[in-house]
Amino acid sequence: MLEPAIYGFDEPTLVDHQGHRLAPECAAQLTKMQGAAASDGINIAICSSYRDFNRQLGIWNAKASGKRPVLDAASRPIDIETLSDNELLDAILRWSALPGMSRHHWGTDLDLFDANAISQASLELIDSEYQVGGPCHGLHQWLVAHAADFGFYFPYQAGLSGVSPEPWHLSYYPLADSHLASFDIHALETRLEQADIALKDPILARLEELVSRYVYFVAPSPNGPVNPIINE
Template sequence: MRTDKQAWTLFNHADVEILSVALISARRTGDQRRLSHSAWLARRKEDGRYLALLGEDQVVRRLPGRHGSVHLPAAADWLHPSTVSGIDSSRRLRRLLALIPALAATHQASKLQRHDEPRTLHHAGRDRFGRHLWLDQEVTRFWHGMRNAARLDGVALQAVSGYRSWNYQTDIIRRKLQRGLPLEAILKVNALPGFSEHHSGRAIDIAEPTTPPAETAFEATDAFAWLQRFGSDFGFRLSYPRDNALGITYEPWHWYWLGR
């Protein structure tokens, strides 16, 4: 297990994210062997596919047959967050939005603020489902502080969702469209790619152990009462109150870090 500080960082490139293999449990047998000989993994953001591995020797090993149309960053650029600044975000966003019917897309985009993806993200532990939770580094500190303070008051806070990429958001909406849901209905609960606060690594969907996650029932819990009283002390505010002007469904679980 890597223990250095860098191993808890996710290096965020346009279509590819780079993370330590210490955080990965391989799904296929062949992958497990390859991973054990490598330090870093390049994963396609769109669907999580493994594309290539980087050894401690800085040699890139592409995984066969999985490359698709994604351009991997050059080996030397994998672990340098500054290389991400070269991405033309507007062009990339237009390309993703083009995958979704345009009319309603324009409509929502005009109301919501755009959120760019950060260059790096910090590993903030595991979420309620045991998945990796990625957040902005400073937000991680405040999230952990808030969770510990709540625990001292006898309140258990759990993260359900933190950072999500533009690609992932596109995929969520496309899958719902494929299932036959109308876009209007989808956009009441999912922001368009580029416009979800989750892209920033500063938003967390919060739950507690006795109620199902991401449901209005959360508002009746001690956890929600605690967040309403103390959340702002840690820099968090509720983004989508009841009847909000953005037309987003009431989400008592969704908290955004504004800083203090």
């Protein structure tokens, strides 16, 4: 049975957690993790969590049209006027998911920062903020050491994922792994064919490749790798 919520439709059962929507089990574990981090002087805050298909579509189309910046691997803006459609598609995918392919549709994934060290208004979600000397470096180090104790891990890691490393993005793997195993490329294709999405032709022409790289190619969780089969 297909689950439309996996692709950002028919919103899954979520709860409000500090103004953000999460799966109930994910929210409960996050509360515990926030309490543990607070004991070490770290204020774990969410800057992004659940996004539905249409919200992700708006982000995608804004980047494809130049209304939002498209960044290179070093988080520098790219002149998209110099790119072919396929080059632009790849450039956007470096940091942003296609609608229907975002883990943020699941209520299991969230972007975090240390509210004791930086305000959300100042946050850019770039690598330097989470590296040595950055305001969220302490948070990142704490999460590397402790996140798995609460069921969370980093799905986007260097050399282990199709997406560029995101030291701010955590996934609640007990639920996320089951969503990943249920993902169906044909259900996604139907949704994209019906959507008013920029770069639709190259997306559909390369969909199997894109799903393999940007959905299935993520760092293995502590549960072990998910090895889904793309149905022909």
